[in-house]
Amino acid sequence: MSKPTTGPFEKTPGWLDWFDGPSQPQFRLPAGAVDAHCHVFGPGAVFPYAPERKYTPCDASKEQLFALRDHLGFARNVIVQATCHGADNRALVDACLASNGRARGVATVRRSVTDDELQRLHAAGVRGVRFNFVKRLVDFTPKDELMEIAARIARLDWHVVVYFEAPDLPELWDFFTALPTTVVVDHMGRPDVSKPVDGPEFALFLKFMREHPNVWSKVSCPERLSKSGPPALHGERAPYRDVVPFARRIVETFPDRVLWGTDWPHPNLKDHMPDDGLLVDFIPHIAPTPELQRKLLVDNPMRLYWPEEV
DSSP states (O other): OOOOOOOTTOOTOOOOOOOOOOOOOSOOOOOEEEEEOOOOOOOOTOOOOTOOOOOOOBBOOOHHHHHHHHHHSSEEEEEEOGGGGTOOOOHHHHHHHTTSSSSEEOOOOTTOOOOOHHHHHHHHTTTEEEEOOOTTTOOOOOHHHHHHHHHHHHHHOOOOEEEEEEHHHHHHOOOHHHHHEEOOOOEGGGOOTTTTTTTHHHHHHHHHHHHHHHEEEEEEOHHHHHOOOOOOTTTSSOOOOOHHHHHHHHHHHHHHHHEEETTTTTTOOSOOOOOHHHHHHHHHHSSOHHHHHHIIIIIIHHHHHGGGOO
């Protein structure tokens, strides 16, 4: 899976390129498994990055994403629009259309998007929009604009994906709970895994899910959350051990509202770049039974992204 050049675009200095030699997972995925959070970047010479972006990634094409899908044993992908492409969804749409129905998309749109444009996105396979509240990645979008977008996409039976960090949940709570759609939280709301799993911060996130049955969570990105470091540091195919209790708690408590994804090609990482084969081997530690694994990897993503096939 060799990397393409970025053409006129130079990636952000100090950030790592994705790992192009993923190992073969030891965990065998259930038939029909979905990688429910991944990206395509560029290639920049074909699909330019947004002028307002706060980072420039290494190119990561649809062909390389689909090769990784097949190598790891997934059947399908959910491709999420990243901030480096802004609201220009052309790379996302191109990948979905090239997948022969094996990929769905989560787009970024602005208030100015027309109904015809939304219908074209739907026809291409888009089933959700993403609202990003991570301040280091995006500039603030007024909540009234986001609420207007949510009301419009609700008519298409799409959902909203939200990305935020744990300390910001209290101030975002009222906005999230007012959204008229299913709400999918990226990466468990980025908990601080150095704090107790039974502590007040994570308890607030669990309360958020418990009190609002339209809220789902992705139990993904242990490489971003871990404080203990990658498995290679321990000389074994160990998971990111300190993340396991948090992800497992969500999977076991809300088994019908969880999703998992690789987050390939893992943008914005500086310390280490994960081996996607090892990330797959993280799954049985957080979903320890075949029933939980099937819900996490097959039943839930199919219900959300391919309901016509369920």
